[in-house]
Amino acid sequence: MRKLTALLSVLTFSTAFVVAADVKENWSKHCASCHGKDGKGQTKAGKMADTRDLTDAAYQASFTDDEAFKQIKEGLKDKAGKERMKPFADKLSDDEIKALVALARTFKK
Numbered sequence: 001m002r003k004l005t006a007l008l009s010v011l012t013f014s015t016a017f018v019v020a021a022d023v024k025e026n027w028s029k030h031c032a033s034c035h036g037k038d039g040k041g042q043t044k045a046g047k048m049a050d051t052r053d054l055t056d057a058a059y060q061a062s063f064t065d066d067e068a069f070k071q072i073k074e075g076l077k078d079k080a081g082k083e084r085m086k087p088f089a090d091k092l093s094d095d096e097i098k099a100l101v102a103l104a105r106t107f108k109k
Protein backbone atom coordinates (compact mmCIF):
# COMPACT_ATOMS: atom_id res chain seq x y z
CA MET A 1 0.00 0.00 0.00
CA ARG A 2 2.82 2.32 0.86
CA LYS A 3 4.45 1.52 -2.47
CA LEU A 4 1.24 2.39 -4.25
CA THR A 5 1.04 5.74 -2.49
CA ALA A 6 4.63 6.46 -3.44
CA LEU A 7 3.95 5.52 -7.03
CA LEU A 8 0.86 7.71 -7.11
CA SER A 9 2.73 10.71 -5.78
CA VAL A 10 5.47 10.22 -8.34
CA LEU A 11 2.81 10.08 -11.06
CA THR A 12 1.07 13.19 -9.77
CA PHE A 13 4.37 14.99 -9.59
CA SER A 14 5.37 14.10 -13.13
CA THR A 15 1.98 15.09 -14.56
CA ALA A 16 2.32 18.48 -12.87
CA PHE A 17 5.77 18.74 -14.35
CA VAL A 18 4.59 17.93 -17.86
CA VAL A 19 1.82 20.52 -17.60
CA ALA A 20 4.32 23.15 -16.44
CA ALA A 21 6.60 22.34 -19.38
CA ASP A 22 3.67 22.66 -21.78
CA VAL A 23 2.78 26.08 -20.45
CA LYS A 24 6.30 27.32 -21.00
CA GLU A 25 6.26 25.83 -24.47
CA ASN A 26 2.96 27.56 -25.23
CA TRP A 27 4.36 30.81 -23.91
CA SER A 28 7.45 30.55 -26.16
CA LYS A 29 5.38 29.53 -29.13
CA HIS A 30 2.45 31.95 -28.91
CA CYS A 31 3.27 34.75 -26.50
CA ALA A 32 6.99 35.43 -26.25
CA SER A 33 7.14 37.05 -29.70
CA CYS A 34 5.40 40.08 -28.14
CA HIS A 35 5.77 39.67 -24.38
CA GLY A 36 9.30 38.29 -24.44
CA LYS A 37 10.55 35.23 -22.58
CA ASP A 38 10.86 37.41 -19.47
CA GLY A 39 7.44 39.08 -19.82
CA LYS A 40 8.90 42.55 -20.25
CA GLY A 41 7.63 42.90 -23.80
CA GLN A 42 10.81 44.45 -25.11
CA THR A 43 10.69 42.53 -28.41
CA LYS A 44 10.26 44.13 -31.82
CA ALA A 45 6.69 42.86 -32.16
CA GLY A 46 6.01 43.75 -28.54
CA LYS A 47 7.06 47.33 -29.10
CA MET A 48 4.95 47.54 -32.24
CA ALA A 49 1.87 46.24 -30.44
CA ASP A 50 2.70 48.48 -27.47
CA THR A 51 2.85 45.57 -25.06
CA ARG A 52 3.31 46.47 -21.42
CA ASP A 53 5.75 45.21 -18.83
CA LEU A 54 4.32 42.13 -17.09
CA THR A 55 7.02 42.35 -14.40
CA ASP A 56 5.46 45.65 -13.27
CA ALA A 57 3.36 45.04 -10.14
CA ALA A 58 1.11 48.06 -10.82
CA TYR A 59 0.33 46.78 -14.32
CA GLN A 60 -0.34 43.29 -12.95
CA ALA A 61 -2.78 44.82 -10.46
CA SER A 62 -4.64 46.63 -13.27
CA PHE A 63 -6.25 43.49 -14.70
CA THR A 64 -7.97 40.47 -13.18
CA ASP A 65 -7.34 36.85 -14.10
CA ASP A 66 -10.76 36.80 -15.77
CA GLU A 67 -9.96 39.84 -17.89
CA ALA A 68 -6.63 38.36 -18.94
CA PHE A 69 -8.33 35.05 -19.74
CA LYS A 70 -10.95 36.77 -21.89
CA GLN A 71 -8.35 38.85 -23.67
CA ILE A 72 -6.16 35.87 -24.51
CA LYS A 73 -9.17 33.92 -25.72
CA GLU A 74 -10.93 36.68 -27.65
CA GLY A 75 -8.05 38.99 -28.49
CA LEU A 76 -7.63 42.71 -28.04
CA LYS A 77 -8.39 45.49 -30.49
CA ASP A 78 -7.67 49.18 -30.14
CA LYS A 79 -10.39 51.82 -30.54
CA ALA A 80 -9.85 51.97 -34.29
CA GLY A 81 -10.44 48.20 -34.50
CA LYS A 82 -6.80 47.37 -35.18
CA GLU A 83 -5.69 44.11 -33.64
CA ARG A 84 -3.17 44.46 -30.80
CA MET A 85 -3.29 40.91 -29.50
CA LYS A 86 -4.82 38.19 -31.60
CA PRO A 87 -7.44 35.78 -30.25
CA PHE A 88 -6.13 32.35 -29.27
CA ALA A 89 -9.51 30.62 -28.91
CA ASP A 90 -8.79 28.29 -31.83
CA LYS A 91 -5.23 27.49 -30.74
CA LEU A 92 -5.44 27.04 -26.97
CA SER A 93 -7.90 25.26 -24.71
CA ASP A 94 -9.47 27.04 -21.73
CA ASP A 95 -7.17 25.10 -19.41
CA GLU A 96 -4.11 26.08 -21.40
CA ILE A 97 -5.18 29.73 -21.30
CA LYS A 98 -5.73 29.54 -17.53
CA ALA A 99 -2.25 28.07 -17.13
CA LEU A 100 -0.81 30.90 -19.24
CA VAL A 101 -2.53 33.52 -17.10
CA ALA A 102 -0.97 31.87 -14.04
CA LEU A 103 2.41 31.90 -15.79
CA ALA A 104 2.01 35.57 -16.73
CA ARG A 105 1.42 36.30 -13.02
CA THR A 106 4.79 34.76 -12.15
CA PHE A 107 6.65 37.49 -14.09
CA LYS A 108 5.61 40.02 -11.46
CA LYS A 109 8.54 41.13 -9.36
Ligand code: HEC
Pocket (backbone or CB within 6 Å): 027, 030, 031, 032, 033, 034, 035, 045, 046, 049, 050, 051, 052, 063, 064, 067, 068, 071, 072, 076, 084, 085, 086, 088, 100, 101, 104
Ligand atom coordinates in the same frame (compact mmCIF):
# COMPACT_ATOMS: atom_id res chain seq x y z
C1 HEC B 1 0.81 40.60 -31.15
C2 HEC B 1 1.46 40.74 -29.84
C3 HEC B 1 0.95 39.91 -28.68
C4 HEC B 1 0.93 38.53 -28.57
C5 HEC B 1 1.40 37.50 -29.58
C6 HEC B 1 0.40 38.26 -27.24
N1 HEC B 1 0.09 39.42 -26.59
FE1 HEC B 1 -0.59 39.59 -24.69
N2 HEC B 1 -0.75 41.60 -24.90
C7 HEC B 1 -0.40 42.30 -26.03
C8 HEC B 1 -0.81 43.69 -25.86
C9 HEC B 1 -0.63 44.81 -26.89
C10 HEC B 1 -1.42 43.76 -24.57
C11 HEC B 1 -2.08 44.96 -23.93
C12 HEC B 1 -1.16 45.96 -23.34
C13 HEC B 1 -1.96 47.03 -22.63
O1 HEC B 1 -2.59 46.73 -21.63
O2 HEC B 1 -1.98 48.17 -23.14
C14 HEC B 1 -1.33 42.44 -24.00
C15 HEC B 1 -1.76 42.14 -22.72
C16 HEC B 1 -1.63 40.90 -22.13
C17 HEC B 1 -1.93 40.59 -20.76
C18 HEC B 1 -2.47 41.57 -19.74
C19 HEC B 1 -3.93 41.29 -19.57
C20 HEC B 1 -4.86 42.41 -19.81
O3 HEC B 1 -6.07 42.16 -19.64
O4 HEC B 1 -4.43 43.53 -20.20
C21 HEC B 1 -1.69 39.27 -20.56
C22 HEC B 1 -1.86 38.47 -19.26
C23 HEC B 1 -1.24 38.74 -21.82
N3 HEC B 1 -1.20 39.75 -22.75
C24 HEC B 1 -0.92 37.43 -22.03
C25 HEC B 1 -0.62 36.90 -23.27
C26 HEC B 1 -0.48 35.48 -23.53
C27 HEC B 1 -0.66 34.39 -22.49
C28 HEC B 1 -0.18 35.35 -24.85
C29 HEC B 1 0.03 34.06 -25.64
C30 HEC B 1 -1.07 33.13 -25.67
C31 HEC B 1 -0.11 36.69 -25.42
N4 HEC B 1 -0.39 37.60 -24.44
C32 HEC B 1 0.23 36.99 -26.73
C33 HEC B 1 0.22 41.80 -27.16
C34 HEC B 1 0.41 40.46 -27.44
